[in-house]
Amino acid sequence: MSSLSHRGREARIVIVGAGFAGLSAAETLVKAGFQNVQVLEAMGRLGGRAYTMRPFSENIIELGANWIHGQKGNPLFQLAQEHGLLSEEDSARKSVSSRNYFFKEGGKQLATVDVDKMCSLFDKLTAKAFDSELEKRHRPLSLGDYLDRAFAETRLAASEDRRRIFEWCKRNECTDEACSSLYEVSASQISEYTDLKGEFFNCLGPGGYQALLDLLLKSLPPEAVLKNQAVETVQWDLKAEEQGQEQRCPVRVVCENGESYEADHVIVTVSLGVLKERARTMFTPALPKSKLCAVERLGFGTVDKIYLQFSERFWPEDCAGIQLVWNQGPEDKDVYSCDCEGESWKDTWFKKICGFDTVARHPTVLCGWITGREALYMESLRDSEVRDVCVRLLESFTGWAVPEVCQVLVSRWGHDPFVSGAYSFIPKNVNGVQEQKALSAPLPPRSKHSTRKPLQVLFAGEATHVNFYTTTHGAYLSGVREAQRLISHYAHKTQNS
Numbered sequence: 001m002s003s004l005s006h007r008g009r010e011a012r013i014v015i016v017g018a019g020f021a022g023l024s025a026a027e028t029l030v031k032a033g034f035q036n037v038q039v040l041e042a043m044g045r046l047g048g049r050a051y052t053m054r055p056f057s058e059n060i061i062e063l064g065a066n067w068i069h070g071q072k073g074n075p076l077f078q079l080a081q082e083h084g085l086l087s088e089e090d091s092a093r094k095s096v097s098s099r100n101y102f103f104k105e106g107g108k109q110l111a112t113v114d115v116d117k118m119c120s121l122f123d124k125l126t127a128k129a130f131d132s133e134l135e136k137r138h139r140p141l142s143l144g145d146y147l148d149r150a151f152a153e154t155r156l157a158a159s160e161d162r163r164r165i166f167e168w169c170k171r172n173e174c175t176d177e178a179c180s181s182l183y184e185v186s187a188s189q190i191s192e193y194t195d196l197k198g199e200f201f202n203c204l205g206p207g208g209y210q211a212l213l214d215l216l217l218k219s220l221p222p223e224a225v226l227k228n229q230a231v232e233t234v235q236w237d238l239k240a241e242e243q244g245q246e247q248r249c250p251v252r253v254v255c256e257n258g259e260s261y262e263a264d265h266v267i268v269t270v271s272l273g274v275l276k277e278r279a280r281t282m283f284t285p286a287l288p289k290s291k292l293c294a295v296e297r298l299g300f301g302t303v304d305k306i307y308l309q310f311s312e313r314f315w316p317e318d319c320a321g322i323q324l325v326w327n328q329g330p331e332d333k334d335v336y337s338c339d340c341e342g343e344s345w346k347d348t349w350f351k352k353i354c355g356f357d358t359v360a361r362h363p364t365v366l367c368g369w370i371t372g373r374e375a376l377y378m379e380s381l382r383d384s385e386v387r388d389v390c391v392r393l394l395e396s397f398t399g400w401a402v403p404e405v406c407q408v409l410v411s412r413w414g415h416d417p418f419v420s421g422a423y424s425f426i427p428k429n430v431n432g433v434q435e436q437k438a439l440s441a442p443l444p445p446r447s448k449h450s451t452r453k454p455l456q457v458l459f460a461g462e463a464t465h466v467n468f469y470t471t472t473h474g475a476y477l478s479g480v481r482e483a484q485r486l487i488s489h490y491a492h493k494t495q496n497s
């Protein structure tokens, strides 16, 4: 058995960012006995990309993370289950057998049987891209190219409607990959992503993700987490003469407001989007080349939500969502190739909206989803402009009378200076595992004869997890991983328990 040494208890640890990665690292360290843990969060709220709000009523909506993906081995699912935080209403809703309504341009509804057939074919083809036996064949392909080829080999490709639904499936998949297009995503590398067993979409109850964050926060002393403390620089490998008189710490974290913190270890949990913008200026000395390359090579895309609250419900009670199927959508290879050259996609940015889902506990609210460069572009428009476009889409696709929109709420994750996107993906021709490992490697690099203090700067966050990147549980586990690294470093070995 090992327990924490005195040096460990006294070690000064600063954690940059209070999302799931930062809070799980803090919780793990505090539970292990570390007494000097300080979390610095730039925003005026905690949770990062998990953001539970109440804009329409006392009921919550999630502007960021929505579901817990998978059950078996998912620490957040277990935590939510143990504390009764999962949604009961949702399992009841599922039994009512609600379904998605798919519409073509011009107000014609697509037959459910065709849609179901295509969606299950799409799932099968995507699952095959994950199949490691086929990896060699797929290695050079983008996910979009692989899917096009596999689809062309099926008899279903001959039907126009089925081709259009296939395009919708690809557009919808862009939400999972947070990409502008599947033609940018690696086909073979997504095999490293691991789906945990059990229901994939698990909904939280009335407290939403905030209830889970609150559980983590409860285990921390209140003063351990500071909001509105944006970190400007992380100065590491400080020479003796640069270190503070009293502390003698190898790292100094300096905030934008001028306050600074001396530390033995810093765990950086900012998003890959933030690193893409700031990795070259945030660290002194500069980060090693391998880490800068990983920051550059790994993909980080935008996913946004558009919440519309209507004066009344205008969709049937069994409707789970209104999905928009274009004659020529942005994930058609021809359209994509053509759009690559210019900026014409800006005129048709709204074609990237997959559809509008109904929202639990909000009977008159719909939530639209949009990804990639079109999402980023949408973020530059006024809410009223986005609202008007959505209403026009809903009217023209469904042919239903759309009542007044009382409130609109648009996420702008791409322009949030402390997030800069939604989550990571593995681009075509990038070795995901290699880059994720480079991204998570601690500094200074391990070397036998080095006299430099070890584990000065550690890295956690969704994008550093090899199997669960993109997810809240990936973020959580990455924080635990880095905390465990420090726990092992300071472990005081004893013979028996």
Ligand SMILES: Cc1cc2nc3c(=O)[nH]c(=O)nc-3n(C[C@H](O)[C@H](O)[C@H](O)COP(=O)(O)OP(=O)(O)OC[C@H]3O[C@@H](n4cnc5c(N)ncnc54)[C@H](O)[C@@H]3O)c2cc1C
Pocket: 016, 017, 018, 019, 020, 021, 022, 040, 041, 042, 043, 046, 047, 048, 049, 050, 063, 064, 065, 066, 067, 068, 069, 229, 230, 231, 232, 269, 270, 271, 274, 303, 304, 305, 413, 417, 418, 419, 421, 422, 423, 460, 461, 462, 463, 470, 471, 472, 473, 475
């Ligand atoms: C629209 C959307 C939908 C999603 N849906 C799901 C879903 O359904 N299920 C799922 O599992 N995942 C989902 N995700 C992904 C999930 O939210 C993230 O993977 C996870 O929350 C990331 O946690 P993190 O701790 O790695 O990063 P973050 O949550 O980004 O935390 C990093 C923190 O660092 C702070 N920070 C940044 N810069 C500084 C600085 N200079 N100084 C101090 N602090 C700083 C940030 O403010 C932030 O709080 C979704 C994300 C989005 C955007």
